[in-house]
Amino acid sequence: PNTAQKNGDFDCIVIGAGVQGSFTAYQLAKKNKKTLLLEQFVLPHSRGSSHGQTRIIRKAYEQNFYTHMMEECYELWAQLESEAGVKLYRQTGLLVMGPEKSENYQNIKDTLQTNKVPMVVLTHDIFSQHIPNVNLAKGDGALVDTTAGVLFADRTLKTVQGQFQKLGGVIRDNEKVTDIKPGPVVRVSTSVGVYHAKSLVITAGPWANKLLANTGLQLPLEVVKINVCYWKEKVPGSYSMKQRFPCFVQTECLESKVHIYGLPSNEYPGLMKVCYHMGSKTDPDQRDLQKDRSDIEILQHYIARCFPGLIPEPAIVESCLYTLTPDHHFVLDYHPAYSNIVIGAGFSGHGFKFGPIIGKLLCELSLGEVPSYDLSPFHIRRFQSKRNSAL
Ligand SMILES: Cc1cc2nc3c(=O)[nH]c(=O)nc-3n(C[C@H](O)[C@H](O)[C@H](O)COP(=O)(O)OP(=O)(O)OC[C@H]3O[C@@H](n4cnc5c(N)ncnc54)[C@H](O)[C@@H]3O)c2cc1C
Numbered sequence: 001p002n003t004a005q006k007n008g009d010f011d012c013i014v015i016g017a018g019v020q021g022s023f024t025a026y027q028l029a030k031k032n033k034k035t036l037l038l039e040q041f042v043l044p045h046s047r048g049s050s051h052g053q054t055r056i057i058r059k060a061y062e063q064n065f066y067t068h069m070m071e072e073c074y075e076l077w078a079q080l081e082s083e084a085g086v087k088l089y090r091q092t093g094l095l096v097m098g099p100e101k102s103e104n105y106q107n108i109k110d111t112l113q114t115n116k117v118p119m120v121v122l123t124h125d126i127f128s129q130h131i132p133n134v135n136l137a138k139g140d141g142a143l144v145d146t147t148a149g150v151l152f153a154d155r156t157l158k159t160v161q162g163q164f165q166k167l168g169g170v171i172r173d174n175e176k177v178t179d180i181k182p183g184p185v186v187r188v189s190t191s192v193g194v195y196h197a198k199s200l201v202i203t204a205g206p207w208a209n210k211l212l213a214n215t216g217l218q219l220p221l222e223v224v225k226i227n228v229c230y231w232k233e234k235v236p237g238s239y240s241m242k243q244r245f246p247c248f249v250q251t252e253c254l255e256s257k258v259h260i261y262g263l264p265s266n267e268y269p270g271l272m273k274v275c276y277h278m279g280s281k282t283d284p285d286q287r288d289l290q291k292d293r294s295d296i297e298i299l300q301h302y303i304a305r306c307f308p309g310l311i312p313e314p315a316i317v318e319s320c321l322y323t324l325t326p327d328h329h330f331v332l333d334y335h336p337a338y339s340n341i342v343i344g345a346g347f348s349g350h351g352f353k354f355g356p357i358i359g360k361l362l363c364e365l366s367l368g369e370v371p372s373y374d375l376s377p378f379h380i381r382r383f384q385s386k387r388n389s390a391l
């Protein structure tokens with residue numbers, strides 16, 4: 001402990017206690033850094049991107065760099081589970097379906113094969129033996145990433161925030177950051193007080209650009225609202241986690257070029273979560289005014305055709321926000337003008353599973369260490385022509 005520090009002084013301040021900020025703060029505390037995690041809302045809350053009971057974890061990706069990161073990331077999830085004595089992951093497998101000859105489907109298959117990820121290819125003649133109550137479309141290929149499963153999201157946030165506090169980390173919720181003054185010592189003002197730190201990490205999810213405006217930077221991020229739909233099983237339990245029904249991703253289909261995905265029924269007994277991987281643009285502070293439900297019609301047609309055991313009418317519709325980058329790859333980088341400000345943003349609807357590794361990487365960046373992975377796919381400079389910066 002550094003006794004020379006004043007009360008409001010920290011080695012590092014992390015803004016945003018979603019999955020990414022919470023894991024980053026936890027990693028910093030593990031490295032004995034005096035860390036403050038600031039959150040605008042009372043925790044836990046459901047206004048951002050990390051709430052809800054479940055998320056998919058998988059190694060099935062089109063790009064090798066994500067599959068590589070997931071190798072270590074699974075170990076970090078298991079470490080956290082054993083350290084905290086809680087169950088955060090349940091293996092179910094992920095069924096990937098899509099036009100056999102399409103680029104998306106083939107890329108996923110290639111990545112799994114190249115990286116020797118355990119998988120099973122299901123041909124049409126054996127499909128229904130393995131996956132009951134699903135109609136595989138003609139011309140579609142199907143495979144199962146057997147390493148995949150479900151993460152318990154709300155439980156994850158509670159656990160990682162708890163571990164952070166056990167390590168001496170400070171969480172202040174219900175405290176919105178209102179201003180950032182960059183410098184060798186960064187000054188962060190909130191609705192309650194002023195804090196100083198040697199370094200700052202911004203993991204503000206859909207609010208990233210609102211905060212970055214204080215530092216003269218804007219990233220090409222688009223916030224969209226996702227309708228999180230739950231569908232009733234005609235026979236309760238037919239798609240349930242207990243019966244080891246897998247998660248699924250349909251890469252494209254008759255109804256849509258956009259992914260449709262689902263998780264086995266679990267949190268609401270008798271209801272399966274099936275969603276459309278896109279939504280309509282919104283402001284995170286006004287998301288309830290965004291009422292576009294056109295995706296639900298697409299889901300209804302898809303479900304009626306491919307999931308005959310579900311009633312094709314959503315029983316529950318919740319909401320959640322995605323923060324999309326143009327290429328749907330993350331932003332993990334230094335602020336272009338200030339080397340002691342690190343940004344984790346634009347998780348584009350697929351960042352939860354990477355939480356532990358993103359925490360580790362943002363911690364490495366903020367300590368000036370060489371990051372464990374090649375971060376070039378995540379650099380801000382890839383947006384060069386699109387970046388609208390006041391710097
Ligand atoms: C419907 C849905 C399904 C998804 N499915 C999957 C999946 O299956 N698998 C997967 O891996 N990922 C999935 N994701 C994506 C994943 O959940 C997100 O990538 C991840 O939660 C992003 O976390 P975050 O920490 O960046 O953002 P957030 O969780 O939004 O956290 C940012 C935090 O910053 C706080 N904040 C913002 N501004 C301020 C301020 N000024 N002062 C203080 N605090 C502030 C916010 O209140 C918020 O708590 C899904 C997302 C959604 C919405």
Ligand SMILES: O=C(O)[C@@H]1CCCCN1
Pocket residue numbers: 056057058249259260261277349350351
């Ligand atoms: O990150 C995931 O695994 C899921 C897959 C489908 C789209 C939404 N996110």
